[in-house]
Amino acid sequence: MSREQLVVERARKAFRTGNTKPLEYRIQQLKSLLRFISERRKDIADAVKRDLGKSEHGTELFETMGLEGEIRLAIGKLAEWAAPRPVEKTPVTLLDEVYIMPEPLGVVLIIGAWNYPWAVTLQPLVGAIAAGNAAVIKPSEVSSHSAKLMEDLLPQYLDKELYPVVTGGVTETQELLKQRFDHIFYTGSSTVGKLVMEAAARHLTPVTLELGGKSPCYIDKNCDITVACRRITWGKFVNCGQTCIAPDYILCEPSIQSRVVEEIKKNIKEFYTDDPKTFEDYGRIINQRHLKRIVGLMEGSTVAVGGDSDESQCYIAPTVLTGVTGTSKVMREEIFGPILPIISVNSVDEAICFINEREKPLVVYVFTNDNKLIKRMIAETSSGALLANDCLVHFTVNTLPFGGVGNSGMGCYRGRHSFDQLSHLRSCLIKKLKMEVVNNMRYPPHTARKMGWARFFLVKQVNMCRLRRMALLTLFTAIAAIAVQRFLRRG
Amino acid sequence: MYFNRCENGKRMDAHVQVLERLRATFRSGVTKPEQFRRTQLNKLKSMIKENEEEILNALHKDLAKPKFEAVLSEVDMLNNELIHAVSNLKQWMQPEYVGTNLATKLDDCFVRREPLGVVLIIGPWNYPIQLLMVPLVAAIAAGNCVIIKPSEISAATDNLIAELLPKYLSQDCYAVIQGGAEETKELLKNRFDHIFYTGSQKVAHKILEAASVHLTPVTLELGGKCPCILFGHVNATAAARRLVWAKFFNSGQSCVAPDYVLCSKATRDALVPAILEVIKEFYGEDPQTSPDLARIVSSAHWTRLMELLGKSKGRIIVGGESNQEDKYIAPTVLVDVAEDDALMQEEIFGPILPILTVESLQEGIDIMNSKEKPLALYAFSDESSVVNTVLEKTNSGGFCSNDGIIHITLPTLPFGGVGGSGWGSYHGRWGFETFSHQRACMLRGWTLERLNGLRYPPYTENKLSWLRWTASPKSCSLM
Numbered sequence: 001m002s003r004e005q006l007v008v009e010r011a012r013k014a015f016r017t018g019n020t021k022p023l024e025y026r027i028q029q030l031k032s033l034l035r036f037i038s039e040r041r042k043d044i045a046d047a048v049k050r051d052l053g054k055s056e057h058g059t060e061l062f063e064t065m066g067l068e069g070e071i072r073l074a075i076g077k078l079a080e081w082a083a084p085r086p087v088e089k090t091p092v093t094l095l096d097e098v099y100i101m102p103e104p105l106g107v108v109l110i111i112g113a114w115n116y117p118w119a120v121t122l123q124p125l126v127g128a129i130a131a132g133n134a135a136v137i138k139p140s141e142v143s144s145h146s147a148k149l150m151e152d153l154l155p156q157y158l159d160k161e162l163y164p165v166v167t168g169g170v171t172e173t174q175e176l177l178k179q180r181f182d183h184i185f186y187t188g189s190s191t192v193g194k195l196v197m198e199a200a201a202r203h204l205t206p207v208t209l210e211l212g213g214k215s216p217c218y219i220d221k222n223c224d225i226t227v228a229c230r231r232i233t234w235g236k237f238v239n240c241g242q243t244c245i246a247p248d249y250i251l252c253e254p255s256i257q258s259r260v261v262e263e264i265k266k267n268i269k270e271f272y273t274d275d276p277k278t279f280e281d282y283g284r285i286i287n288q289r290h291l292k293r294i295v296g297l298m299e300g301s302t303v304a305v306g307g308d309s310d311e312s313q314c315y316i317a318p319t320v321l322t323g324v325t326g327t328s329k330v331m332r333e334e335i336f337g338p339i340l341p342i343i344s345v346n347s348v349d350e351a352i353c354f355i356n357e358r359e360k361p362l363v364v365y366v367f368t369n370d371n372k373l374i375k376r377m378i379a380e381t382s383s384g385a386l387l388a389n390d391c392l393v394h395f396t397v398n399t400l401p402f403g404g405v406g407n408s409g410m411g412c413y414r415g416r417h418s419f420d421q422l423s424h425l426r427s428c429l430i431k432k433l434k435m436e437v438v439n440n441m442r443y444p445p446h447t448a449r450k451m452g453w454a455r456f457f458l459v460k461q462v463n464m465c466r467l468r469r470m471a472l473l474t475l476f477t478a479i480a481a482i483a484v485q486r487f488l489r490r491g
Numbered sequence: 492m493y494f495n496r497c498e499n500g501k502r503m504d505a506h507v508q509v510l511e512r513l514r515a516t517f518r519s520g521v522t523k524p525e526q527f528r529r530t531q532l533n534k535l536k537s538m539i540k541e542n543e544e545e546i547l548n549a550l551h552k553d554l555a556k557p558k559f560e561a562v563l564s565e566v567d568m569l570n571n572e573l574i575h576a577v578s579n580l581k582q583w584m585q586p587e588y589v590g591t592n593l594a595t596k597l598d599d600c601f602v603r604r605e606p607l608g609v610v611l612i613i614g615p616w617n618y619p620i621q622l623l624m625v626p627l628v629a630a631i632a633a634g635n636c637v638i639i640k641p642s643e644i645s646a647a648t649d650n651l652i653a654e655l656l657p658k659y660l661s662q663d664c665y666a667v668i669q670g671g672a673e674e675t676k677e678l679l680k681n682r683f684d685h686i687f688y689t690g691s692q693k694v695a696h697k698i699l700e701a702a703s704v705h706l707t708p709v710t711l712e713l714g715g716k717c718p719c720i721l722f723g724h725v726n727a728t729a730a731a732r733r734l735v736w737a738k739f740f741n742s743g744q745s746c747v748a749p750d751y752v753l754c755s756k757a758t759r760d761a762l763v764p765a766i767l768e769v770i771k772e773f774y775g776e777d778p779q780t781s782p783d784l785a786r787i788v789s790s791a792h793w794t795r796l797m798e799l800l801g802k803s804k805g806r807i808i809v810g811g812e813s814n815q816e817d818k819y820i821a822p823t824v825l826v827d828v829a830e831d832d833a834l835m836q837e838e839i840f841g842p843i844l845p846i847l848t849v850e851s852l853q854e855g856i857d858i859m860n861s862k863e864k865p866l867a868l869y870a871f872s873d874e875s876s877v878v879n880t881v882l883e884k885t886n887s888g889g890f891c892s893n894d895g896i897i898h899i900t901l902p903t904l905p906f907g908g909v910g911g912s913g914w915g916s917y918h919g920r921w922g923f924e925t926f927s928h929q930r931a932c933m934l935r936g937w938t939l940e941r942l943n944g945l946r947y948p949p950y951t952e953n954k955l956s957w958l959r960w961t962a963s964p965k966s967c968s969l970m
Binding site: 055058065088089090092093098103106193194200201202223224369374378380382383384386389390394396400401402403405406407427428429433434443444445446451455 | 591
């Protein structure tokens with residue numbers, strides 16, 4: 001038996017004990033996870049620094065702060081999320097109990113990514129724990145320091161049978177994917193997403209795929225270009241562009257292009273100083289393979305800002321490219337790096353066409369003062385999400401579902417969405433064996449008369465809202481009539 | 492558009508042409524406005540109303556479906572979904588505004604339900620109208636273009652749908668493609684924005700494999716062995732009536748039919764005479780002459796069922812009679828069926844009811860839990876503690892106590908499986924959500940750029956502590 005098989009079997013056995021069902025247990029595990037983050041903040045920051053060159057503050061801002069918020073939300077809301085959810089009844093079920101009961105799925109596999117190794121791996125785990133599942137956590141081997149730390153430390157805080165960490169590369173992941181899970185949550189590339197879904201097909205396992213794509217960013221000439229470029233510069237170069245929801249490329253009219261370049265250049269200097277290479281708050285590319293890939297993308301375009309790189313340090317300067325068209329090398333794949341191409345379009349119509357010719361991205365960004373334009377973007381494009389006049393921040397709103405569509409993914413998470421995604425919402429109809437005479441209309445031998453009754457009672461839709469309103473109106477009228485009568489009598 | 496069964500390569504081209512036409516229509520945006528969707532749904536309603544006789548006849552031809560069953564479980568179920576969709580469509584299409592934290596209080600944050608594109612619905616043969624058209628209602632309501640692939644096994648209904656649908660619905664948006672396993676395989680090579688499949692686990696594997704090539708999301712409505720446990724104090728007469736009705740409806744060919752029964756010896760001894768009585772009451776002395784019992788859909792399925800019955804080591808207490816030409820199998824009940832019996836190895840999907848005896852409730856629960864999670868699970872008892880125990884200790888798509896099947900008639904309950912019985916759900920709003928993309932939208936203003944300054948590098952401890960506070964959900968309580 002392989003290590004992976006053993007781990008999954010142990011997790012399943014631990015799940016079957018029923019220990020994860022009581023809410024108290026789940027809250028206890030979530031509180032431990034919270035403690036883990038606050039007690040090991042320094043260790044986590046060190047690991048991320050070694051993986052991605054991110055500063056301690058950067059790690060807190062983009063990894064742990066959001067994670068802590070997610071855990072606190074789950075702890076605070078768990079009773080509400082896990083409670084039975086009553087639904088509207090039909091006439092024939094008026095005396096019955098009808099509700100939806102959220103239930104754990106079983107053993108969930110969470111495959112994390114390397115770009116935000118803690119946030120992206122542990123946020124789904126919060127949902128899995130809250131929903132009462134066991135979870136096998138497979139952090140990305142590419143962010144190796146974070147993976148090692150997770151493997152060493154998480155078992156000291158969470159139940160090691162229910163929430164084991166399995167490290168390893170492609171072979172180990174493939175072995176894991178041969179096992180049967182009740183749900184697989186994968187964050188990463190579309191290419192590997194297809195392989196994960198194919199493996200899941202073997203056991204008919206449902207999946208959540210958080211993938212990527214080229215998220216376009218349209219800048220309308222009628223907007224505050226200074227503020228727009230400030231926000232875009234921040235959104236792009238956070239984590240050296242290695243963010244699934246980073247603005248991948250800009251679309252704007254030629255008349256504002258040079259202004260946009262200037263503003264971005266100015267902001268790069270302000271945020272990352274004249275020498276980003278030596279600046280603590282500017283990160284690194286995860287490894288040399290990715291660096292070479294990103295540098296290669298610049299071929300055929302003009303470097304307007306930055307462009308330099310240092311392979312030994314996995315460093316690429318914040319870079320802006322111009323002279324880019326739809327067929328340029330940089331437009332052939334998701335950049336996932338600190339390179340921002342600007343493409344000229346003559347109108348918003350052209351921009352919308354350009355966006356729609358390509359796979360549906362994780363997010364569409366639009367910067368404009370014109371609400372009508374925003375409405376057009378919403379109506380005429382499709383993407384995981386749409387954010388107007390800023391970048392990235394929709395991820396901080398944990399009441400919004402976070403997920404893709406088409407090539408950018410399926411399913412969603414964050415807050416209650418994580419809980420629902422990793423639960424089974426079981427329909428429940430609780431009847432009694434009384435009033436059997438009512439059922440006679442549905443039994444054979446069938447007669448036309450029975451059919452008439454059955455058609456009316458059994459399946460008919462009644463507008464319950466209208467019924468309630470009418471009942472209330474009747475009650476109100478009756479009370480008013482009584483009150484008026486009494487008043488008149490007294491008078 | 493009626494598409495003849497084509498040969499090999501031509502088949503693929505024909506599918507591609509249909510898809511391209513539908514995709515172009517979708518891109519034009521014509522299916523998005525509420526008015527369009529409502530009109531199409533109303534046309535579908537007219538189609539059912541104006542052709543009810545033809546529909547009932549086709550169903551009778553395919554399954555000898557009694558008119559009563561066809562009206563209730565096919566026509567009326569569909570009509571109700573249509574009424575429900577039309578009256579709720581406006582509300583379903585409204586953007587859903589969500590709560591925000593202090594940092595995002597001034598922003599518009601909402602979730603929009605958007606159509607996916609061109610979706611594929613593959614229907615089964617057991618309820619060839621309901622299980623194909625109810626998803627269609629949801630897909631239309633959600634603003635998609637749809638390719639509908641009825642089951643070729645229920646051939647009369649398949650042909651009727653292919654003939655009627657194009658007469659009522661927009662041919663640019665909705666197309667029927669007919670064919671068998673080969674045609675479906677070819678069809679699945681194309682890219683869809685969602686695939687909705689109702690049928691067997693075996694085929695579901697192939698569907699999911701094909702879907703993974705294009706990262707197509709799927710809904711799988713599968714089957715399984717839906718157990719029915721009777722324990723504690725049980726009103727045997729009432730239980731028998733409901734059980735017999737649910738089991739032999741459509742001659743047991745329902746994905747949510749109670750597949751097998753678990754009960755104690757004492758309960759069995761009270762139940763069996765009641766069941767015998769009820770079968771006689773419902774279907775007469777000779778059920779083959781009753782107009783109220785459906786037939787098995789095909790010779791192949793009839794043979795499968797008879798083989799299962801032949802291999803079983805259980806004792807038949809009623810039924811067992813059959814007629815191959817008529818595809819008839821009498822309502823059959825067996826007792827003394829063991830866990831490893833042939834009837835317990837696969838979903839029966841026929842009018843054969845095995846009764847297994849268990850010593851305790853836990854034993855019954857263990858047997859249920861040893862199998863794949865079923866689409867439905869039934870518990871009969873006058874004791875609510877028994878019902879609650881079964882509910883808490885088992886898993887299934889849906890659960891109903893003291894009755895069978897009826898829980899799927901509520902449009903407010905999601906209808907779907909879990910584990911081996913499926914993935915995803917539909918009915919009512921759940922169907923609308925299945926065929927929609929929930930797009931998160933956030934519209935920010937241009938003010939408060941100074942507040943944004945907290946997040947820009949260089950990062951400092953001071954900035955961080957402000958941000959921690961503004962991003963927390965508790966900070967909203969100040970407002």
